Amino acid sequence: SAVISQKPSRDICQRGTSLTIQCQVDSQVTMMFWYRQQPGQSLTLIATANQGSEATYESGFVIDKFPISRPNLTFSTLTVSNMSPEDSSIYLCSVAQSSYNEQFFGPGTRLTVL
């Protein structure tokens, strides 16, 4: 299984600012994803991070709010822009190889927006 790290593990931010979350994998992976888990809710897919091209966003999520980069097969970043208290969530990176039943998650980044 892949070992995934995320930075930062948690942060407290002011309204209107932006935060970039990093996801690093110890091996090359085909697919990388970004999820959000709001308090008391399920994990919701934000976007699929595509290597060398624009991310694919799910309904309700837009690039201006959640810009994503994936410069190579082991690293991706998610930026939460112009934050509001409603963005307070756990943000999780996940990766998959060729088989969809082996999707591994990072430890998550707990974001609190004041």
Place this chain on the structure above:
Amino acid sequence: DQQVKQNSPSLSVQEGRISILNCDYTNSMFDYFLWYKKYPAEGPTFLISISSIKDKNEDGRFTVFLNKSAKHLSLHIVPSQPGDSAVYFCAAIYSGGSNYKLTFGKGTLLTVNP
């Protein structure tokens, strides 16, 4: 519209007894189902999965049952141990889709009492 539902937010069982966690889905296109386990401050870890062509999959103390006609699956843990105490997420996927999008339920908090 919640396509994967875990109607019990919490479950408490005695050590050594059986734990049964339930999950319902509404999208008949889903053809692969997974259970993830999540400890506090950690990302979800893959536990067990089942394809829609099967009705049962067993891995040690964990068994998943699928009833396609009822759009219902369940995770059985026998015997339950205190270390099993965690949040369990049911997830579903449509393998014919263009990505590996997992649709999650809200999770069930399992507490196994010594």
